[in-house]
Amino acid sequence: MDNAQPKAGIIQIRGMNKWYGSFHALKDINLTVRLGERIVVCGPSGSGKSTMIRCINRLEAHQSGSISVDGIELHEDMRQIDVVRQEVGMVFQHFNLFPHLTVLENLTAGPMWVKNTPRTEAEANARTYLKRVNILEQADKYPGQLSGGQQQRVAIARSLCMEPKVLLFDEPTSALDPEMVSEVLDVMTGLARGGMTMICVTHEMGFAKAVADRVVFMDAGQIVEEGAPVEFFGNPRSRRTRDFLSQVLQH
Amino acid sequence: MLFADTVRNRGLHEKPRIILALFVLSSLLAWWAGGGAAGYAALFPVREAALGLLGDLGLACLLGAAFTANLVLISRFRFRLQVLIVWAELLTLFLLFFLAFDLSFPFILKKLPYLITQGAVTTVYVSAISIAIASVIAIIGAVAKLSSNGFAFAVASFYTSLFRGLPLLVQIYLLYLGLPQLGIYIDAIPAGIIALSLCYGAYMTEVFRAGILSIPAGQWEASRSMGFKFGLTMRRIILPQSVPVIIPPLGNQFIAMLKDSSLVSVLGIWELMFLARTLGNKEFRHLEMLITVAVIYWVLTILFELVQARIEAYFQKHRKR
Numbered sequence: 380m381d382n383a384q385p386k387a388g389i390i391q392i393r394g395m396n397k398w399y400g401s402f403h404a405l406k407d408i409n410l411t412v413r414l415g416e417r418i419v420v421c422g423p424s425g426s427g428k429s430t431m432i433r434c435i436n437r438l439e440a441h442q443s444g445s446i447s448v449d450g451i452e453l454h455e456d457m458r459q460i461d462v463v464r465q466e467v468g469m470v471f472q473h474f475n476l477f478p479h480l481t482v483l484e485n486l487t488a489g490p491m492w493v494k495n496t497p498r499t500e501a502e503a504n505a506r507t508y509l510k511r512v513n514i515l516e517q518a519d520k521y522p523g524q525l526s527g528g529q530q531q532r533v534a535i536a537r538s539l540c541m542e543p544k545v546l547l548f549d550e551p552t553s554a555l556d557p558e559m560v561s562e563v564l565d566v567m568t569g570l571a572r573g574g575m576t577m578i579c580v581t582h583e584m585g586f587a588k589a590v591a592d593r594v595v596f597m598d599a600g601q602i603v604e605e606g607a608p609v610e611f612f613g614n615p616r617s618r619r620t621r622d623f624l625s626q627v628l629q630h
Numbered sequence: 631m632l633f634a635d636t637v638r639n640r641g642l643h644e645k646p647r648i649i650l651a652l653f654v655l656s657s658l659l660a661w662w663a664g665g666g667a668a669g670y671a672a673l674f675p676v677r678e679a680a681l682g683l684l685g686d687l688g689l690a691c692l693l694g695a696a697f698t699a700n701l702v703l704i705s706r707f708r709f710r711l712q713v714l715i716v717w718a719e720l721l722t723l724f725l726l727f728f729l730a731f732d733l734s735f736p737f738i739l740k741k742l743p744y745l746i747t748q749g750a751v752t753t754v755y756v757s758a759i760s761i762a763i764a765s766v767i768a769i770i771g772a773v774a775k776l777s778s779n780g781f782a783f784a785v786a787s788f789y790t791s792l793f794r795g796l797p798l799l800v801q802i803y804l805l806y807l808g809l810p811q812l813g814i815y816i817d818a819i820p821a822g823i824i825a826l827s828l829c830y831g832a833y834m835t836e837v838f839r840a841g842i843l844s845i846p847a848g849q850w851e852a853s854r855s856m857g858f859k860f861g862l863t864m865r866r867i868i869l870p871q872s873v874p875v876i877i878p879p880l881g882n883q884f885i886a887m888l889k890d891s892s893l894v895s896v897l898g899i900w901e902l903m904f905l906a907r908t909l910g911n912k913e914f915r916h917l918e919m920l921i922t923v924a925v926i927y928w929v930l931t932i933l934f935e936l937v938q939a940r941i942e943a944y945f946q947k948h949r950k951r
Binding site: 475 | 849851855856857859866871
């Protein structure tokens with residue numbers, strides 16, 4: 380990782396801190412993500428992984444330090460937050476599909492309402508992405524009629540329809556039944572192979588080994604260690620990482 | 631319907647002791663009522679023949695037995711049939727009650743067309759306009775009450791507090807008599823509509839607030855993460871999902887307003903209540919008009935309940951599996 384040229388990063392986090400009241404949730408976070416990079420963020424629950432990626436599209440506010448996305452600095456008084464959010468897609472643990480809209484309407488909503496894409500074009504696009512996540516036949520159903528794995532794939536397709544530069548995944552498989560995890564991971568792997576810039580908070584270490592360019596390990600609000608998967612899993616430097624890995628990988 | 635259990639409970643009607651108690655109770659009631667009620671005598675001419683204590687008691691027992699048998703019989707039918715029969719019986723009793731007043735039907739029939747074309751139409755259109763305006767006020771009020779802006783919250787909470795705190799009749803008078811003092815003259819119908827809208831807007835603010843709060847935060851986050859602005863999120867994501875939650879209490883409010891609109895009769899608006907009073911006064915047939923108007927209000931309410939059921943079903947469509 381070449382930190383001498385920070386300009387190359389589509390996402391740059393510098394000395395970022397976040398507090399919930401007096402609780403110091405994120406401590407001095409530094410992270411640069413370059414276009415096309417696949418980052419997996421892992422760590423024990425409560426370590427601040429989700430909070431960190433939620434700061435990137437400002438679903439959460441940070442109190443000090445800086446975050447910039449594609450050259451736009453995120454702060455309280457910014458006007459272009461909607462622009463940033465259109466460029467940064469997010470996939471949630473609990474899918475958060477719009478239950479009153481059909482699958483197709485879920486996918487066309489963003490392009491049609493925000494980007495003023497004509498309906499025919501938006502629908503054609505939506506069908507392309509539905510096909511990519513292998514769920515085209517469910518286009519006219521409502522989210523409540525689908526299984527968890529199917530809903531999560533729709534959610535991924537919904538994010539893709541906005542044609543984002545970066546996709547954030549917030550524990551996308553944690554709410555799924557075990558037999559549905561792989562169908563979602565397959566889609567994510569496909570995206571990674573296609574060159575999408577991704578930051579995934581996940582406990583799926585197999586996925587991390589297979590597709591990540593870098594693994595970031597967080598504990599107690601800090602980035603403890605980051606490195607390529609081979610180093611990270613083969614030769615973890617910190618003791619906390621070793622403890623965590625031994626607990627996650629022993630089964 | 632409540633979430634049904636798969637195990638059937640033994641109904642009260644299957645317990646002999648309960649049936650016996652019911653029989654005794656209803657017989658006693660019939661006996662007691664038979665002592666003085668004129669309607670009872672009118673219904674059962676036998677009583678004129680002065681049957682004596684024993685005959686009296688026998689008749690009461692007969693009535694009690696009929697009532698109990700009726701209940702036991704109905705309990706054996708299917709749900710829908712039960713509903714139908716009980717409705718029919720209660721309606722018959724209700725009509726018998728009205729018949730006991732010795733009403734002049736020609737008078738009612740003569741006035742009915744005018745009551746409907748003038749009175750009911752005015753009532754419905756005043757209520758419909760008011761509920762539409764009240765809904766808009768309520769949405770704004772609800773958003774303001776949920777806002778972190780102190781000014782917006784203060785204005786909204788003052789508004790709901792004031793208009794929920796004053797009797798509607800007082801509000802109507804204050805609007806109609808107070809505004810001319812300030813040099814603002816408004817006609818009776820606009821004044822009535824404004825009063826109803828403001829009052830019901832205050833109640834409905836709470837309904838909409840609850841509806842908005844019932845939508846999980848994830849819906850806001852998903853909308854935000856795609857770059858939806860506040861207005862868009864509210865209009866296309868949050869409010870449409872709150873509708874199923876809001877419709878039942880909103881229907882309640884509309885029905886209440888339909889009847890509270892009778893209060894604007896004090897402004898001289900020719901709606902149902904006003905006409906009932908003036909038409910009845912002219913020929914000293916108050917009860918005729920009051921009962922007719924009561925039935926019209928009821929029919930309007932039933933019609934609206936049907937419409938509400940349709941709307942509810944429409945907005946439930948995404949819940950299907």
